[in-house]
């Protein structure tokens with residue numbers, strides 16, 4: 391029975407149930423928050439707010455989320471453990487990886503295999519080593535092991551830094567069998583370039599999610615990516631800035647019509663706290679919360695001819711297969 395690592399330990403992949411494959415709980419800029427903590431405010435209140443929102447999600451029938459918060463997004467596992475302990479009805483899978491659209495964080499920029507060799511040590515990539523350690527030993531002494539790898543290929547495409555992270559993620563994936571999710575800029579159609587690197591590194595494409603695929607209505611491009619073997623992340627429901635509710639939902643329907651229900655996963659890319667915007671700046675996104683898929687998207691898809699079997703594929707079977715291997 392394949393096991394999936396969560397913030398409370400391993401669970402059987404067959405028991406994950408309805409799963410949102412790309413969510414966050416807290417996204418923050420750690421060193422700014424350490425020095426200017428007034429907006430974050432009370433730690434207990436932030437945790438309580440997340441617990442309240444995630445209990446409501448579980449009550450709506452979702453039993454697993456993947457929190458794809460990694461380096462560059464303020465990942466802090468002890469806080470996630472505090473939340474997870476108070477929502478025992480929800481599995482929280484955590485991730486490892488690095489979120490950058492351009493350069494690697496300065497910590498890594500000179501910690502290269504070439505530098506290691508110059509210093510007379512084995513020519514290893516410390517970044518890939520960190521990812522593997524998060525998966526095999528656990529994160530920062532918490533004992534919580536990552537169940538997902540994550541990187542980003544945004545509008546700028548495969549810059550040197552982005553390609554280094556993507557290859558490090560691929561190496562950790564090949565060594566450990568952990569799946570990958572990739573933030574992409576859908577309009578730029580970087581899928582073919584990403585596929586080249588994935589192929590080069592020997593990745594199992596059926597366990598790689600091409601994230602944010604629903605941000606632009608381009609079904610032919612997405613069909614070609616799914617035909618190549620990738621899973622499409624229709625994972626930003628509620629972010630109307632890029633695509634409206636109807637555009638996102640109709641795209642899922644069209645891809646179902648093309649026989650691709652088993653090549654899609656659903657999510658919101660929501661976060662209870664996100665410090666990349668000032669307070670109030672995202673208030674116009676009224677549907678951007680954990681319950682939008684359950685309350686609005688699924689009924690809309692059902693009413694427009696998407697079958698329960700297709701919904702089960704997107705919410706249960708494909709997530710279990712990706713996460714469990």
Ligand SMILES: [Zn+2]
Pocket residue numbers: 412413414458659
């Ligand atoms: Zn995200």
